[in-house]
Every structure is written in C-alpha cells, then in structure tokens.
Amino acid sequence: MNVEKDQSLGSHSLGDTSIDSHEALLQSAHAELAVLQAVQNQASQLLRPPVWLNLVLSASVFVVLLAASLQNHGSHWGWIQGISMLALFSGLLIYYFRCKSLGVKQVMWPRRGYGWLVIAVFAALGAGIVTAGDHLADQGLWIWAYVLSGGYGVINYVIMDRYSAWLIAPGPMAAAVKSGSAKSSGAKSQ
Secondary structure: OHHHHHHHHHHHHHHHHHHHHHHHHHHHHHHHHHHHHHHHHHHHHHHOOOHHHHHHHHHHHHHHHHHHHHHHHOOHHHHHHHHHHHHHHHHHHHHHHHHHHOOOOOOOOOOOHHHHHHHHHHHHHHHHHHHHHHHHHHOOOHHHHHHHHHHHHHHHHHHHHHOHHHHHOHHHHHHHHHHHHHHHHHHHHO
C-alpha cells in the first residue's frame, strides 16, 4: 500500500514538473525572441544610412529617373543624368565603406530568389516610371514626370531608412527571426 501511495505521488509530481518545464521552455523562448528582436533593432539602427546620405541617394535616384524621362526633350538632360548617376554611385560607395568600417560584410548581389525578385520589381517600377514620364512629357504633361520620379525617390528614401538592415543581409536576419519564431511555436505546441 505504501508503494502504491508513493507511485501515485510520483506521477502527480511528474505532471507538475512537465507543466513547470513547459512554462520554463515557453519563457525561455519568449526571452530568445526578445533578444532576437533587440539584435534586429540594433542592427537596423546601426545600418541605417545617415539622413544626409539617404537624401543624396534618394535625390540622385529622383534626378536619374527624371532625366531619363525628359532626355528626348532637351540635350542638357543627358548631362544631368550622367552627373546624377555619378552622385548616386558615389553615395553608394560611401554607404558601402561606412558599413564595412562598422564591420558589416555586405552582400553585393542577393543569394536567394526573393532578393532577385525585389530587384526585378524595383527595376520594372523604375522602367515604368521612365516610360510613363517620357510618354506624358510628349503629351505636354511635364509635371507628371516630376511627380512619378519624385514618388520613386520618396519610396527609395523610406526603404533605405526603414529596411536597410534587411537590404544588406536579408538571409541571416530572416533565418534568425524564423528560427526564433519556430522555437516559440514549438514551445507552444508542446
């Protein structure tokens, strides 16, 4: 009879232990997610370009697209496009060496299909803006070339400001976030 009583107490305490270990595992997973979020926020703040550099890059993109849209309507737009492309590449080099001085090894070309998809979408959007701007300028609606190019420059500014860490190293960041969320969902399902 004593043996049965001890076994029933042991199984009851084993049940409490599994609940406690589940809660501890869940707390551990939440702590890991908090650490991953803190690292991601710190990386995003660290890799964000300075405002002046972001403005130079976005203004250069705006002028490149505007000059490409209006190039057929005056010879000076070709020179303006060349100068703004030089400013754009200079700004990109400054950003590259800034990140390199911070110890970040940048990936110049995406290693995954999703990165190439993002590049293709932005290239198609830029080509569409140039084509639409040129067509609208031919119709006498010059202002729309400015509006479309300016909108693309604003989009470029926001993306460089908000998602610069993802643009530089999307693979490791995404893998860290996925592994953290997989651990927490695994902890919840157990």
